[in-house]
Each structure stands twice: as C-alpha cells, then as structure tokens.
Amino acid sequence: xxxxxxxxxxxxxxxxxxxxxxxxxxxxxxxxxxxxxxxxxxxxxxxxxxxxxxxxxxxxxxxxxxxxxxxxxxxxxxxxxxxxxxxxxxxxxxxxxxxxxxxxxxxxxxxxxxxxxxxxxxxxxxxxxxxxxxxxxxxxxxxxxxxxxxxxxxxxxxxxxxxxxxxxxxxxxxxxx
Numbered sequence: 001x002x003x004x005x006x007x008x009x010x011x012x013x014x015x016x017x018x019x020x021x022x023x024x025x026x027x028x029x030x031x032x033x034x035x036x037x038x039x040x041x042x043x044x045x046x047x048x049x050x051x052x053x054x055x056x057x058x059x060x061x062x063x064x065x066x067x068x069x070x071x072x073x074x075x076x077x078x079x080x081x082x083x084x085x086x087x088x089x090x091x092x093x094x095x096x097x098x099x100x101x102x103x104x105x106x107x108x109x110x111x112x113x114x115x116x117x118x119x120x121x122x123x124x125x126x127x128x129x130x131x132x133x134x135x136x137x138x139x140x141x142x143x144x145x146x147x148x149x150x151x152x153x154x155x156x157x158x159x160x161x162x163x164x165x166x167x168x169x170x171x172x173x174x175x176x177x
Contacts, residue, residue: 014073019168020057021077027153027173028053037149038142039132047082047103048110048132052150054078055111059118060157060165070166079104118154149173 028050034041039049058074061067082103110131116122124147129137137143156171 014077017070017074017077017166020166020170021074021081021168023168023170024053024057025050025081027170030173032173033146033149036142037146038138039146045132047106051107051110052114052132053153054107055114056118056150056154056157057165057170058111059115059154060160061162064162067162067166078107114150114154118151124151 033039033049039045058071061071113127113131117124117127125143128143128146129135153171153173160171
C-alpha cells in the first residue's frame with residue numbers, strides 16, 4: 001500500500017462487527033420465534049425479536065470490560081440498519097432521527113429488562129409480555145416457548161468465548177432454520 005493510500009484510506013472500524021450483527025439478525029429471523037413463539041410477523045415484531053437477541057448478546061459482551069468499543073461499534077451498525085429500514089418503508093428525513101431515537105430508547109429498555117430477568121431474578125415472562133407483545137399476554141405455550149428459548153440462549157452465550165461471539169459464531173437457539 002502506498003503512502004498516500006495509507007493516509008487517505010479510511011477503514012471502517014465497524015466492519016469487524018458486521019458478521020456478529022448479521023448473525024444476530026439471522027437468529028432473530030428464525031421462523032420458530034414467530035410460529036411457535038407467536039411473535040407478530042410485522043415490522044414491530046421483527047424489531048422486537050431482533051432487539052431481544054441483540055440485547056442478550058450485549059448483556060454477554062458487557063461481561064468483558066475490554067469490549068466497550070466493540071459494543072459501541074455493534075450498536076452503530078444496529079442504528080445504521082434501523083435508519084435504513086425506516087427510510088426503506090418511507091419515513092422521511094425530517095422525522096427519521098426521532099424514530100431512531102425512540103428505537104434506541106426501546107432497545108435500552110429491553111437490554112435492562114432482559115438483563116434483570118436473566119441475571120437478577122426478575123420475571124422473564126413479564127419482560128417478554130411487555131417488550132414483545134406490548135402488554136398483551138400471548139398463549140401460555142408461546143410464552144413458555146419464548147421464555148425457555150431465550151433463557152437457554154442466554155446460557156449458551158455465557159458458554160461462548162467473547163472472541164467467538166465477536167466473530168459472529170453465535171450458539172444455535174435450537175430453533176429449526
């Protein structure tokens with residue numbers, strides 16, 4: 001690489017986190033979450049499911065204090081993707097920032113709710129009802145499925161090394177592909 005290339009080329013530091021983000025989205029789109037878990041297959045439902053998986057990954061990455069910058073980069077990718085999705089469905093420039101701000105607030109609330117439920121003995125079912133179903137309780141079977149699957153996914157993430165997670169090699173949720 002020439003001297004000028006080194007000076008004027010900017011590497012995107014977020015790029016190393018893209019495989020992880022892609023894996024999070026892939027997991028959040030597994031059909032079983034929507035079929036067996038009855039997560040609404042809507043724009044909001046998909047956001048809620050991806051935000052749930054994203055939250056579990058963030059909670060796991062927070063355990064490695066040296067990964068703060070990686071968490072920031074991963075969050076930047078999430079923001080960029082959500083902004084792009086909003087623009088794609090026709091949200092205009094004047095209000096897209098407001099929508100993204102609300103989505104980030106929702107994500108922060110979900111991270112806290114799932115952290116409390118999975119690590120501080122709060123009720124995971126309540127967090128699921130509040131965050132995936134907007135307060136309307138789904139059937140017991142769907143709620144049992146989601147609670148057990150999310151708890152198992154959280155536990156599986158705890159068994160993975162941080163480097164494995166950063167590489168985008170997430171554990172299987174047990175949901176059929």
